[in-house]
Amino acid sequence: MPPEKPAQPPEQLEAALDHFVYRNEDDGWSVVRLAVPGKTKTVTAVGNFLGVQPGESLKLTGNWVRDPKYGRQFKATSFESVLPGTLEGIEKYLGSGLIKGIGKVMAERLVKHFGKRTLEVIERKSKRLTEVEGIGKVRARLIRESWAEQREIKEVMIFLQSYSVSTAFAIRIYKKYGNDAVRLVRENPYRLANDFHGIGFKTADRIAKSLGVEPDSPRRAEAGTFYSLGEASDEGHVYVPRLELVTRTAEMLGVDDDVVTAAVEAASTGANPRLVVEPGVHEGDDAVFLRALHAREAESAKLLRRLLDAPLKPVSIDVPRALAWFEEQQQIRLAENQNKAISRALTGKVLVITGGPGTGKTTLVRGVISILEKKDRRILLCAPTGRAAQRMQEATGRESKTVHRLLKFNPRSFGFDHNLENPLPADVLIVDEVSMVDIALFHSILSALPPHCQLILVGDTDQLPSVGPGSVLRDLIDCGAVEVARLTEIFRQARESHIVVNAHLINKGQVPNLDVGGDDLDFFYIERDEPEEALATILELVARRIPQRFRLDPLDDIQVLAPMHRGTIGAANLNSELQRLLNPEGVPVGSGARGFRIGDKVMQVRNNYDLNVYNGDIGRIIMTDEKSREVTVRFDSRLVRYDALDLDELVLAYACSVHKSQGSEYPAVVIPLHTQHYLMLQRNLLYTGITRGKKLVVLVGSRRAVNIAVKNDRIRKRWTRLADRLRG
DSSP states (O other): OOOOOOOOOOEEEEEEEEEEEEEOTTTOEEEEEEEOTTOSSOEEEEEEOTTOOTTOEEEEEEEEEEETTTEEEEEEEEEEEEOOOSHHHHHHHHTTTSSTTOOHHHHHHHHHHHGGGHHHHHHHOGGGGGGSTTOOHHHHHHHHHHHHHHHHTHHHHHHHHTTTOOHHHHHHHHHHHGGGHHHHHHHOTTHHHHHSTTOOHHHHHHHHHHTTOOTTOHHHHHHHHHHHHHHHHHTTOSEEEHHHHHHHHHHHHTOOHHHHHHHHHHHTSSSSOSEEEEEEEETTEEEEEEHHHHHHHHHHHHHHHHHHHSOOOOOOOOHHHHHHHHHHHHTOOOOHHHHHHHHHHHHOSEEEEEEOTTSSHHHHHHHHHHHHHHTTOOEEEEESSHHHHHHHHHHHSSOOEEHHHHHTEETTTTEESSSSSSOOSOSEEEEOOGGGOOHHHHHHHHHTSOTTOEEEEEEOTTSOOOSSSOOHHHHHHHHSSSEEEEEOOOOHHHHTOHHHHHHHHHHTTOOOOOOOOOTTOSEEEEEOOSHHHHHHHHHHIIIIIHHHHHOOOTTTTEEEEESOSSSTTSHHHHHHHHHHHHOOOSOOBSSGGGOBOTTOEEEEOSOBTTTTBOTTOEEEEEEEETTTTEEEEEETTEEEEEOGGGGGGEEEOSEEETGGGTTOOEEEEEEEEOGGGGGGOOHHHHHHHHTTEEEEEEEEEOHHHHHHHHHOOOOOOOOOOHHHHHHO
């Protein structure tokens, strides 16, 4: 065995950030070009440059490496941001939007007038700013106040940047903690991971280590335990078996199991425990819950049993006559299982309706609504996402809202106005796309129902489960405590759709029919074995072929759905390429791959209750402000303004993951499917993606990838106890 090469000693590089070449939206990993003093050409660096602005001077630590494809580049392990020293650096720095009142044009004027003394003038002689054309007293005051704010957080920025925390996060930390920021972070650096979206446990742990926190510190073990439970929650679990939790956390922290066991014990006992342990309920092992998740699951079971036990509001319905009336009104003939399902919905308290595309779920819901409206029932409709609610409204002709808007989320109380004390004014609540509902949202729905209310839950158990923790729809079906109507028959009109037929073939574990031909098709497969060829085909499909043949708008009507974010035909690269092709004009606001232009299609990637926008909402950018780096997005009929620090909640949405498409339907979807997506090639993912297409579905990729996805039906069971609680 050849001897291991000794580790290279770290090198340092001082340079100014010229521009971003590539930036990963998930973790901030970037490829950048740097302007190095004394060199005429820029050099390439790779690393995590989250929050850095073009023009900033950087002190990088790392090593020079030679990439076999891209050549010599500096691989940065950390960096320190300092004020720029060159005229070009000062201009780029001020033009980055960091200082309100200064955009690129004004930055150029300032540097031209004051030269290298520009920053000194802003700092100490701000009255002189009015010497520059376009700066009056009001703008000078705005610049002075914005610069003062930056000066106040200088200590925080220097402190945090010494631990590789970005400028953008330093500003957020200061705004939340104020002048106590350094003290609070020193006392407990792990609070950063809990308090700030985008700062993970590993960053907080690195800071803690630098501050002298011992590896086997109880505080570190407790933080690591909560991080492991949070990771499990992101994977869909409501609890984690104790042995699994201890092993996973101990390996991550590099400590003995006993250290983590003690942390679990300490956090689950005392006057105010933050963990709940249920002994022996997981195959003889204990189940460990985050306290909030345990409360929501346990209370959901109690609330659902209360709903089931409460009497139905009296109503007189001749069910056979009502069904005959609905058939006459709609000029249809209901199938036997639809008749039974509507009968249950009319007379029961809680009903789950499940079935695939083309099985008549919408017809059934319309029947229930039509009949109960004749009996003066107050009926409310909702769905987890805006697109799902809109689709429900179009299908039923009745108003439908998102769950958050129906329950009236209150950002001041950070809760819903409709709750146990103030229930919904409803006799019937119908919730669509319940496969997307996690345990927290399900708890909120149940909390808002008056005891007499009927609850009808509609969903497809074969789709991807909710992004959040829990397996609500599957647990309700499995528990045996609620009525379930399974719709399996595909109706004649739906059988004519190759989308529907292929979706059901996939669901049965059969390879879809990829070799059909004809002009009236709604499903196509284009074989492309190489990712680069698949990428070129997708771009051509979206920009030219589909719009020309099917008269569909490439932005409003066509959605690319990728199994993964990374890779040549992952969502991140597809977005970059599609933006370049479909919306290339205009100065981007933001940095790197997060540069937004007027006209861009964008998606909100987490709930923001202050802005009243939610994870998965899709909109179009209608206005940008280069000076303030603000962006205005139209979501349906609402306008939402994002400031510079909120831009990390937006991503381009020309392409998105299949997970993010849940609950939505699009006139046309294009799905890349390749073996480079191997980790995500699953039957329910392919099934979910195909069923998002209303008029057209195009698969682009390799047959081998299709076969792998169809055969892989290993759906990892989520650790939940809702079904057990309902049985008990």
